[in-house]
Amino acid sequence: MSHDPPPELRVGDLTLSFGGVTALDRVSLTVAPGEIRGLIGPNGAGKTTLFNCVTRLYRPDSGTITFAGHDLLRTRPDRIIRLGIARTFQNLALFPSLSVLDNTLLGAHSRDSSGFTASLLGLPGTRRAHRALAAEAMDILDDLGLADVAHQEAAGLPFGTLKRVELARALAGRPRLLLLDEPAGGLTHAEVDELGELILRLRAERGLGALLVEHHMGLVMGISDRVVAMESGRDIAEGAPEDVRGDERVLAAYLGRTA
Ligand SMILES: Nc1ncnc2c1ncn2[C@@H]1O[C@H](COP(=O)(O)OP(=O)(O)OP(=O)(O)O)[C@@H](O)[C@H]1O
Known part of the structure; x- marks a missing residue:
């Protein structure tokens, strides 16, 4: 292995239960260096739980997570950012009284x-x-x-x-990889357009990859190279945005019925 492996994220068969709720059920995905990877799914599908496993807030029951050749499950949470992974939070994690x-x-x-x-x-x-x-x-x-x-x-x-x-x-x-948890939530239409351009520019200028959890379909389908869809802790579809958008299981998941 080279001294500086490419900043690829690999998640394999990740499983995590909270009591009776299986939040993640053998979920696998990769984010290639510089790739913008969309992650969609209805509320409660397990998207934020996946982020929390990658950033080591949660410890999965089983499965693997590696980044740039490092085993993240053996990496201290405070070292994750040093490896090149940074995240944003759905509900903002800013200190109001600081500049x-x-x-x-x-x-x-x-x-x-x-x-x-x-x-x-x-x-x-x-x-x-x-x-x-x-x-x-x-x-x-x-x-x-x-x-x-x-x-x-x-x-x-x-x-x-x-x-x-x-x-x-x-x-x-x-970072070399951004984990973006609903960055478009609460933004105006114009702000969402600007955000999409910004994420693409950051990729072009800094080579940054992104794992983008987003309910705003226009944004996620517009800028992602590939998309993974989750439902009830499972990855149910994967592929190019237009394929995932039209996938029957994905449509059924959003309509709240079984395919
Ligand atoms: N700390 C926790 N304790 C107990 N249950 C949890 C915990 N974190 C998540 N869950 C449960 O795991 C499941 C997946 O939740 P998660 O927040 O990952 O979904 P999500 O796809 O991010 O949803 P949303 O789009 O609403 O943010 C839900 O049933 C949730 O209630």
Whole structure:
């Protein structure tokens, strides 16, 4: 194996039950380097649970997860971002009383090798390192059209702006794969269009792959290379967006009846 294997995510036969509920039932999928992979399914299908397994919030009962050749199930949760996986949260994971810049810097925390404690002590080397991270965070905010609000508190900013700050925080970890949990939720039509263009641009400019959990079919079908559909913890269809959209099992899952 090479020293720097490609940043491919491979999930194999992942299973996880909560009491009597089988949230994941032998789910398998891959996200190739630079691929935009859609993940759809009705409420409760298990999409967020899958994200939570990849980021090690949950431990699956069985199955495998590897990224860039690393066994994620043997990787400490706080190391996941260092391997190059960053996520956004459906309900936003921002600190309301912190500025947009500081929220973004939290995403770079994993790369701050000098550590926050040393930074609090004000050691000169750590101040320099912090300044470099802040400059990089400002570049990201600029890139996402957020430079004007960098020093404003997150509290009180419009929801569409906060969704972009959430993305900026993820990008500050310099990921190679983004896990996006319903990034279009609550956005206006125009904002959804902008988001789609932004995800495509991030892929073109940074080679970023994405696993995109999304209920907005226009977005997920418009920008995904391939789509996986889930229902009741199972992967029920996989393929090109137009094929998955027309798959009978997928249509039945959304209509709430058995195919
Ligand atoms: N921590 C937990 N404890 C108990 N049950 C859970 C837990 N997390 C998820 N579940 C259950 O697992 C199933 C899958 O939930 P999950 O949130 O992954 O679905 P989803 O596809 O992300 O849905 P949505 O589109 O509504 O976000 C649901 O039945 C849910 O109630």
